[in-house]
Amino acid sequence: MKKVLILLALLLLMIVSFSLASANGGPHGGYTATTDACAGCHRAHTAEGPQLVKNTDTFALCMSCHGTAGTGADTNVDDGFFLSTRSPSTEGAANTTDNAPLLGGGFANYNGSPVTSEHDVNVALTTAWGNGVNRGVLGPLAGGATFTCASCHDPHGSTNYRIIKETVNGVAVTVTQVDEGASKDYDTEQWPADMSNVCKACHSSYHVTTAGSGSDAAMVATGGYTHRVDMAYNYGGNVNPETTGYLGSFLPLAGADLVACSTCHLSHGSSASMAAGGPADDATPGGTTATDSALLRLDNRGVCEVCHQK
Numbered sequence: 092m093k094k095v096l097i098l099l100a101l102l103l104l105m106i107v108s109f110s111l112a113s114a115n116g117g118p119h120g121g122y123t124a125t126t127d128a129c130a131g132c133h134r135a136h137t138a139e140g141p142q143l144v145k146n147t148d149t150f151a152l153c154m155s156c157h158g159t160a161g162t163g164a165d166t167n168v169d170d171g172f173f174l175s176t177r178s179p180s181t182e183g184a185a186n187t188t189d190n191a192p193l194l195g196g197g198f199a200n201y202n203g204s205p206v207t208s209e210h211d212v213n214v215a216l217t218t219a220w221g222n223g224v225n226r227g228v229l230g231p232l233a234g235g236a237t238f239t240c241a242s243c244h245d246p247h248g249s250t251n252y253r254i255i256k257e258t259v260n261g262v263a264v265t266v267t268q269v270d271e272g273a274s275k276d277y278d279t280e281q282w283p284a285d286m287s288n289v290c291k292a293c294h295s296s297y298h299v300t301t302a303g304s305g306s307d308a309a310m311v312a313t314g315g316y317t318h319r320v321d322m323a324y325n326y327g328g329n330v331n332p333e334t335t336g337y338l339g340s341f342l343p344l345a346g347a348d349l350v351a352c353s354t355c356h357l358s359h360g361s362s363a364s365m366a367a368g369g370p371a372d373d374a375t376p377g378g379t380t381a382t383d384s385a386l387l388r389l390d391n392r393g394v395c396e397v398c399h400q401k
């Protein structure tokens with residue numbers, strides 16, 4: 092009886108550790124004691140990039156698999172789509188349609204058009220909007236760090252959704268893994284309620300969750316009145332932006348009904364088009380231009396109309 096119990100416990104442990112490993116995806120984590128995976132990204136003596144990365148830098152390494160010409164992953168984050176024939180990886184194939192746009196957007200193209208804004212990890216940015224400073228002001232990343240793919244993702248896997256790092260910009264981050272383990276789904280949002288935590292780590296002062304923040308004079312001292320986030324979508328006559336939408340436009344919600352940062356913004360890059368010739372102050376922060384769509388999901392201020400329908 093005891094032996095059976097021990098065997099059962101061992102079996103359970105194996106199942107648990109196997110499912111933990113597969114929750115990360117690709118070569119990202121779940122390593123064994125004698126894994127070969129390190130060699131896919133590191134060289135011990137002849138590395139071209141710092142931290143012994145085998146390509147010239149972290150961006151080049153990620154793109155060697157995930158970029159336009161990459162053959163090591165089905166998720167093409169450069170052009171923002173999934174294609175199961177790009178690589179031997181089978182992850183996501185069962186739940187993701189070939190050529191479907193990726194949830195994060197694209198770094199070069201999205202929905203077949205060049206991006207008009209992106210989280211630009213290929214230039215050496217060291218500051219982020221509202222990072223420990225007021226909204227509309229740039230604050231330095233922790234420890235003088237440079238913005239890369241590995242500022243947000245842990246290539247060695249993590250307990251978070253989409254291997255989001257457990258510490259981002261010096262801030263402990265939880266973005267609960269609610270997706271489907273090994274099968275993955277790269278074209279349908281299955282966001283946890285705490286999805287905004289990753290954005291909050293670098294843009295802390297944009298994360299305002301108090302009711303009425305759009306009219307609360309106390310907000311002026313931190314950069315201006317601001318749209319509340321992480322609340323239920325319903326307000327006035329708002330319809331469900333995810334299921335009902337407005338004239339064919341939809342916006343995704345986090346958890347059951349929450350308006351997260353990602354409801355209005357894409358994580359990687361957007362090809363939304365913004366009308367030129369707006370007000371004179373139409374430059375980031377506080378505005379958008381034809382060449383800077385502020386990672387917004389829809390053209391111009393389409394995001395406002397999906398919920399408010401004025």
Ligand code: HEC
Nearest residue numbers: 118119122126128129131132142144149152239241246247
């Ligand atoms: C998918 C690519 C990838 C794989 C696989 C990988 N690494 Fe890394 N590793 C990186 C990148 C990229 C960095 C640099 C991260 C940065 O730019 O901040 C790094 C950094 C590190 C660091 C220094 C920073 C830290 O996290 O402690 C160590 C140590 C390390 N890797 C060890 C390993 C070992 C051991 C393995 C195999 C079990 C491995 N890596 C597998 C991509 C990878």
Ligand code: HEC
Nearest residue numbers: 153157166168193194195196210212239240243253277358
């Ligand atoms: C600002 C943080 C951030 C940076 C920088 C970032 N990512 Fe992401 N990435 C995310 C988030 C958040 C998601 C989840 C998107 C979703 O589900 O809506 C994601 C999703 C992904 C996915 C899954 C496919 C998808 O689009 O949903 C891949 C692959 C990926 N990122 C790779 C990369 C690579 C490679 C880089 C660098 C070129 C990078 N990421 C830079 C935050 C980031």
Ligand code: HEC
Nearest residue numbers: 115116117153156163164165166180182240244246253254
């Ligand atoms: C050796 C190839 C390879 C390299 C290098 C690589 N990846 Fe991946 N990555 C994969 C594969 C394979 C998957 C599984 C999904 C797929 O096929 O696209 C994946 C999945 C992911 C995911 C989705 C994880 C999830 O929860 O589903 C993210 C995010 C990601 N990679 C980020 C990165 C980042 C950031 C780098 C650079 C530090 C990187 N990858 C480097 C092959 C690679």
Ligand code: HEC
Nearest residue numbers: 208216218219220238242289290293352356358375385386
């Ligand atoms: C690791 C830090 C980091 C994280 C995490 C992060 N960002 Fe950023 N973000 C930046 C940096 C750096 C910039 C560029 C600042 C600049 O233009 O100099 C930026 C710029 C932006 C911009 C302005 C883009 C433009 O072109 O005008 C928006 C919008 C934005 N981020 C939204 C988000 C959202 C939404 C999330 C969560 C999905 C997020 N950020 C997570 C670092 C981060």
Ligand code: HEC
Nearest residue numbers: 220227290294297298318320351352355375376377378385
């Ligand atoms: C209801 C939609 C919506 C939500 C939710 C939202 N944003 Fe924005 N965001 C915008 C719009 C629209 C802009 C363009 C500038 C403007 O109109 O103020 C913008 C601009 C930005 C910028 C660029 C700098 C600036 O002030 O113009 C950053 C950074 C940013 N948002 C971060 C965030 C973060 C972080 C969250 C979550 C805490 C978030 N946003 C939630 C709509 C939204």
Ligand code: HEC
Nearest residue numbers: 302303304305306319323324325326332350354394395398
């Ligand atoms: C996903 C749904 C959603 C989107 C998208 C959205 N809103 Fe809202 N909006 C809300 C909700 C919910 C509230 C109520 C917030 C609260 O409880 O304070 C609200 C409140 C407001 C208010 C009232 C603020 C106050 O304090 O009186 C204004 C004005 C507003 N939104 C304008 C906008 C604009 C402009 C945009 C586009 C940049 C936008 N909203 C996008 C859901 C949304």
